[in-house]
Amino acid sequence: MNLKNRKNRSLLTILGVILGMTFLLSFYPKNDKLFSIAKNLDIFASLIRELDSYYVDEIDPDKLVSVGINAMLEELDPYTEFIPEEDSDDFRMMTTGEYGGIGALIGNRTGSNMILMPYKGFPAQEGGLRIGDEILQVDSVNVVDKNTADISKMLKGPANTDVSVTIKRGVDTVQVKLNRKKIVISNVPYYGMLNEETGYIKLSDFTTNAAMDVRKALVDLKAQGAQKLILDVRDNPGGILREAIEVVNLFIPRGKEVVRTIGKLQNVNTVYKTEKSPVDKNIPLVVLINERSASASEIVAGALQDYDRAVLIGRKTFGKGLVQSTIPLSYNSQVKVTTAKYYIPSGRCIQAIDYSQKDEEGNGRNVPDSLRNEFKTKNGRIVLDGGGIEPDEEIESKIYAPITYSLVTRSLVFSYANEFTLKNESVPSPREFQIDDQIYDDFVEWLSDKEYDYTTRVEKTIADLEKYAEKEKYYEDIKTELASLKKSVGHSKEQDLVTFKDEIKEALKDEIVSRYYYQEGIVEASLNKDAEIEKSIQVLRDQNLYAMMLKP
Structure with missing residues (x-):
């Protein structure tokens, strides 16, 4: 759709909003919240109309409205977001893990667009593309100066369609013809035996089939002799709630509460319980967590901790206990909006940041320790709300030189x-x-x-000391000592x-x-x-x- 048609459609839509709001305003009493909403929508629509008429340069209504919408949603929390029609496919891919394409992660390294990871068993890897291959051309289009998002869209497409990719590898230029497939990325990139009795499962996401992927790995490991298990959800950002519940169900009997959601509206208040027989309710289990384990990962780790079904090792999780629902809007757009909070079996909410209380910079505030409440696990262990899931055994993060x-x-x-x-x-x-x-x-x-x-941390500290010494007029008194110190710690x-x-x-x-x-x-x-x-x-x-x- 060209700019003129998009502009006309946007203006017609805004005109419809104005007429609708004018109609609604005649019915709402002055003290009604709906009156306030209708009034401000009317003002917003009128503003866009007048800008289009009087602003010195041509305006793009789509762009202005999108900026306004996104700025409004930023006032709420980071998880409430507007999804325009053109981004629907990317959103669906993020939530389901499915898309049509070549099966490769691309990105910009050393100033060039490159293949960063071809996924095993999919067209990119089977066609011979490697990590580090510089992407020069997609079909007949030169993509050297394009951003990775644009290149990614060009590589995606319906399954069973062809795409030609020209890459540079070392000093060679190679053209590879690939046939796109439906790409479903496994949630379990690796599982295996660590020793003769301990199995290990890496769970990296909670997209479609996450529980099935874990189930298959667990059954296979048990067949190999696993009598103990490590489930690794470190760096797992979460995903589909149902998959998290079913992962818990692999280790917890049928009929047990895993999580409940509580929000402003009655229809979002739901209790989710296990519905199947577990694969193994007795196998000794450790769950690995860290500060990048979030959402569904925290539900799995927290529920297993609340039932004393697993020992948690690592570091405190991210603390995302907010539930998002996707609501369709006009013109095939959507809004992903926070509608409730998660509460795990002990009754605690794991949300760490209160976005209703903002600091002077507009950031949400962490729940202070003084306001965190105590809850108890099945065996009576004390656990706290308001700050993510804390491990039973904390291991400090590795700090690199x-x-x-x-x-x-x-x-x-x-x-x-x-x-x-x-x-x-x-x-x-x-x-x-x-x-x-x-x-x-x-x-x-x-x-x-x-x-x-x-610059090493020690060098930076000395540089800061030198700067403050100059500012506070102490530099001349200590410059000899500073010079000696800088020499002794210089890397x-x-x-x-x-x-x-x-x-x-x-x-x-x-x-x-x-x-x-x-x-x-x-x-x-x-x-x-x-x-x-x-x-x-x-x-x-x-x-x-x-x-x-x-x-x-």
């Missing part, structure tokens, strides 16, 4: 892995492959003409490459493994040096410790 952070964020580890892959057809399995000294020395030599300088990139060799090796390993074993390989490669998994195995091996952690 500034040099490692610099090498990763500047995409130097990424770029080296690309070059390594061009020279090496294969590497051992993810858990066997290691970065030996020969590979590491080659990486260090490769870095010799690359820029990756950085050496060459020395840091030696000092932090082990963690840089781990970053290199993860990146290189992803080139050969994809998403599954990244997870598997990380298992050997994972503090949370090491603690989980320790807890599961000690039956007395496991039982003690589930008691008051």
Whole structure:
């Protein structure tokens, strides 16, 4: 639809709103909230009409209205959002995990649009596309200067349709013809046995079939001899509520409450219970959580904690206890609006931020500890509301050295892995492959003409001290000591490459493994040096410790 037609349609719509509001205004009493809504809609529609008539330049009503809508919704919470017709497909893909396309994650690295992850078993991977391939052309369109969102839309399309992708790999330019398929990304990128008795399942999302994916993994692991289980929902942002309930149901008997939703309207107040027989209600279970586990992840972890069915290890979760419902609007648009809050079996709400109470910058306020309420699990353990799900055993997050952070964020580890892959057809399995000294020395030599300088935390602290000393007139008194301190803590990139060799090796390993074993390989490669998994195995091996952690 061209701009003129869109503009006419927008103005006709606004005119209809004005007429409708004028009609409604004649019936609403002055003190009625509906009168206030109708009045302000009338003002808004009139404003757009007058701007279109009198503003010095041509205006785009669609754009102005969208800006107004989005600004209005930002006053509420981050989860209430307007979804215009043109974004409906992307929204559906996010919630279902299904779309038509080539099955690859793309993004911008080193200033170029690249394949970041071809999903195993789908057209991109089967057609030979690799991580690091620079996308030059889609069909006959040059996409070098386009943004990744536009390229992504071009790559998507109905299943069984062809698309041609021209990529640059090293010094070669390659054209690949792919046949799009219906893409359904698995919610379980990896599962396997950690030892002779402990199974592990990585659950990365709660899109369609999440519970089925976990069920299949659980049944298979039990067939392999798993007598204990680790369920990993770290970094899982959540998704479909029904899938979360069914994941809990794998470990909890039929008829047990998992979560209830409570909102302003009666029709959103619902109690959700397990409806099936569990796969295993007795297997010792650890759930791994962290600060990026949110929403459905928190429902699973919180419900299993409330029933004392699992030991939670890791760090406090994000704290998203708000429920969104999608409401259709005119012209195939939608609004995703917060309609209720989640309450898990103990009765606690896990929402950490109160968006009805904003600070001076317009941000929601964290629920203060003084207002958090105590609840009890089935066994009588005390748990708190208002701040996410807290683990039964906390493991501090790993802090990387500034040099490692610099090498990763500047995409130097990424770029080296690309070059390594061009020279090496294969590497051992993810858990066997290691970065030996020969590979590491080659990486260090490769870095010799690359820029990756950085500032350590100590150096930044001294720089801040120097700045405040100058501001408060103390600099002349302490400048000698400051100079000596700066000299003693000044970092050496060459020395840091030696000092932090082990963690840089781990970053290199993860990146290189992803080139050969994809998403599954990244997870598997990380298992050997994972503090949370090491603690989980320790807890599961000690039956007395496991039982003690589930008691008051």
